[in-house]
Amino acid sequence: MKNLRYIAILLLIAFIFVGCQKDIGFPDETTNTDNTGTPITSVDEITFPTEKILHWAVPDMYRISTDHIILLNQALVDQGCDFSVDFVSLPFEEYASTLQSTNNIDIAFSGFCTETYSNCELIRNNYFRPLDDYLSDESELLNHYSVKQWKSVSVDGKIYTVPNTYATDGGVSFVFNNEYFTKEEIENFDMNFHSIRDMLGVPTQKDGFSDLIYLIDEFMFSRLDDNLCERGFVFSEDSGSINTIFSDTSSVDFFRTLNEFYKKGYINYNLSLYMNNIDSCKKLLESRSFKVYVTNGELSELNNISDSVTVKTTQPVIHSRVSGSTGIAADSKYADEAFTLLTLVYTDPDILKYLVLDDPEDTDSSRYIDEMIIGSNHFSGGTEGMKEFYDNDVKESLFLGFNADFSKSSDMAAEVYKICYDNLDIWKSENFEDELDRVKKLLAEAGADEVASEINSQFEKYKKAE
Amino acid sequence: MTKRFKKIAVICAVTTMASLLSTGVSAISGTAEISGAKITYSNIIYKTSANAKTNITGDNSGNRGSVSVSGSYSYVNTDTLIVTTTGSGDAGQGGASISFTAPKKCNSVKLVSNHSASYNGQNWSAPNVTNIR
Numbered sequence: 001m002k003n004l005r006y007i008a009i010l011l012l013i014a015f016i017f018v019g020c021q022k023d024i025g026f027p028d029e030t031t032n033t034d035n036t037g038t039p040i041t042s043v044d045e046i047t048f049p050t051e052k053i054l055h056w057a058v059p060d061m062y063r064i065s066t067d068h069i070i071l072l073n074q075a076l077v078d079q080g081c082d083f084s085v086d087f088v089s090l091p092f093e094e095y096a097s098t099l100q101s102t103n104n105i106d107i108a109f110s111g112f113c114t115e116t117y118s119n120c121e122l123i124r125n126n127y128f129r130p131l132d133d134y135l136s137d138e139s140e141l142l143n144h145y146s147v148k149q150w151k152s153v154s155v156d157g158k159i160y161t162v163p164n165t166y167a168t169d170g171g172v173s174f175v176f177n178n179e180y181f182t183k184e185e186i187e188n189f190d191m192n193f194h195s196i197r198d199m200l201g202v203p204t205q206k207d208g209f210s211d212l213i214y215l216i217d218e219f220m221f222s223r224l225d226d227n228l229c230e231r232g233f234v235f236s237e238d239s240g241s242i243n244t245i246f247s248d249t250s251s252v253d254f255f256r257t258l259n260e261f262y263k264k265g266y267i268n269y270n271l272s273l274y275m276n277n278i279d280s281c282k283k284l285l286e287s288r289s290f291k292v293y294v295t296n297g298e299l300s301e302l303n304n305i306s307d308s309v310t311v312k313t314t315q316p317v318i319h320s321r322v323s324g325s326t327g328i329a330a331d332s333k334y335a336d337e338a339f340t341l342l343t344l345v346y347t348d349p350d351i352l353k354y355l356v357l358d359d360p361e362d363t364d365s366s367r368y369i370d371e372m373i374i375g376s377n378h379f380s381g382g383t384e385g386m387k388e389f390y391d392n393d394v395k396e397s398l399f400l401g402f403n404a405d406f407s408k409s410s411d412m413a414a415e416v417y418k419i420c421y422d423n424l425d426i427w428k429s430e431n432f433e434d435e436l437d438r439v440k441k442l443l444a445e446a447g448a449d450e451v452a453s454e455i456n457s458q459f460e461k462y463k464k465a466e
Numbered sequence: 467m468t469k470r471f472k473k474i475a476v477i478c479a480v481t482t483m484a485s486l487l488s489t490g491v492s493a494i495s496g497t498a499e500i501s502g503a504k505i506t507y508s509n510i511i512y513k514t515s516a517n518a519k520t521n522i523t524g525d526n527s528g529n530r531g532s533v534s535v536s537g538s539y540s541y542v543n544t545d546t547l548i549v550t551t552t553g554s555g556d557a558g559q560g561g562a563s564i565s566f567t568a569p570k571k572c573n574s575v576k577l578v579s580n581h582s583a584s585y586n587g588q589n590w591s592a593p594n595v596t597n598i599r
Binding site: 060061063092112113114115164166167168169170215216217218220223274275278295296297319321323324368369372 | 551
């Protein structure tokens with residue numbers, strides 16, 4: 001009898017797993033990693049309600065159920081559309097190449113950029129149709145976004161893709177422990193990282209206490225000065241020029257200041273610009289064992305100490321961001337219908353819900369991967385007030401709309417990036433200036449000046465053509 | 467194992483799985499056997515971290531068997547939408563594991579792991595176990 005009870009419990013476990021797999025997106029072990037270039041249609045047998053079927057290319061981590069495709073297409077018909085949509089899943093690792101060799105695509109996710117690849121290459125290879133003709137003043141899609149958001153996806157002066165609002169634009173936050181600063185001191189803080197120097201006072205030098213906690217990973221330190229950093233190159237808002245992180249004045253100043261703070265003992269934990277400091281930082285934050293905390297992104301780690309700190313955040317800056325956007329294939333036979341579909345998906349939550357929610361009737365059931373690929377955070381973050389936020393509160397980068405083309409010097413650019421990445425932590429060196437000279441020599445040998453010169457020349461041309 | 471302990475173990479297993487499900491973890495795991503030695507492997511991905519493990523339980527003679535695990539982890543920066551892929555590997559007697567953590571403002575995208583084991587001259591492998599958060 002007892003054995004039967006155990007069997008029943010084990011069956012229940014199996015039932016829980018099987019029953020929940022679909023809802024929370026558990027993949028099975030046969031998750032398709034086909035990289036032969038053959039598109040894998042998500043459904044084999046669906047009776048589409050219309051003759052005209054659009055095909056939407058997505059990377060293989062996007063998952064939509066057959067049921068949702070059926071519901072989505074019914075909703076489109078109910079809205080008066082004379083077309084349906086199906087999804088074509090392509091391997092994430094070879095997304096761009098497979099997309100280009102796949103026929104009959106009408107709408108396509110443009111792919112993610114990496115530190116050595118830009119999806120602008122697809123656009124410059126004429127994969128996407130320019131949307132400018134569709135984006136008339138009356139266009140609902142045009143008016144859904146701020147002009148700044150549209151500019152963030154423009155390439156060489158034209159718009160080919162729709163901005164991805166899953167991406168966020170936030171400033172850098174300076175979090176002050178109220179125990180160590182007066183209101184006046186905090187109010188007078190000028191939002192400059194280097195000015196913390198005047199506020200930290202005598203180093204505490206006590207175990208389990210760090211005067212400064214810095215949690216901005218890798219190259220994102222450039223945001224302290226509102227700058228974009230791409231492939232180790234800083235696009236300087238101050239100088240209007242582009243240089244490596246080890247030549248750009250504000251970046252070198254940042255490394256110097258961090259080096260100074262480190263030597264003085266203001267940083268009393270294993271800080272690295274690479275990553276993985278979140279747990280150490282959280283412990284220090286939770287016990288309020290810090291004076292100043294510098295970070296970017298959401299501040300949920302402050303939930304338990306919010307009454308003890310004062311947060312000052314810099315104004316967000318919008319930079320070019322074509323990665324993760326979605327557009328219409330240049331050779332689509334159904335470009336008008338594709339634009340109608342994009343308009344509906346991004347402006348009507350009753351259509352969007354079938355693409356990003358596990359349960360279309362539960363607005364809390366969105367999966368971030370699906371939202372990120374479709375390109376809307378309507379259900380997890382909310383798009384209400386988004387346009388106004390960008391119009392009124394977000395600063396436009398000097399380089400907004402410019403997309404550097406590294407393809408002309410791709411080998412050198414890749415080597416430069418590697419050197420920059422490998423040396424991100426030289427600020428910890430006993431003799432920082434010597435280390436800086438060493439890295440500069442490496443960069444010179446790798447052709448950093450040539451790459452910088454090429455990119456700066458591209459920017460000058462871009463400005464003239466604008 | 468006493469009956470009481472078995473019961474506790476089952477209850478713990480249910481609790482763990484329920485907890486995994488409620489936190490939206492995506493997990494793949496499996497078992498295999500070579501020469502009587504039991505192999506377990508797993509590939510788990512969370513919103514901002516991931517890990518993969520291979521373990522082998524041999525006989526009582528002290529021969530534990532050798533295992534390895536390697537993998538690549540991709541995460542996306544939610545500010546730039548730039549994807550970074552990083553790799554890691556581990557090998558050992560009895561167990562091997564790798565783990566990854568995404569930087570702040572980044573979300574997990576994918577973990578691909580490769581598991582292998584050897585015991586008494588027999589080999590086993592599970593390549594390209596692919597898990598998407």
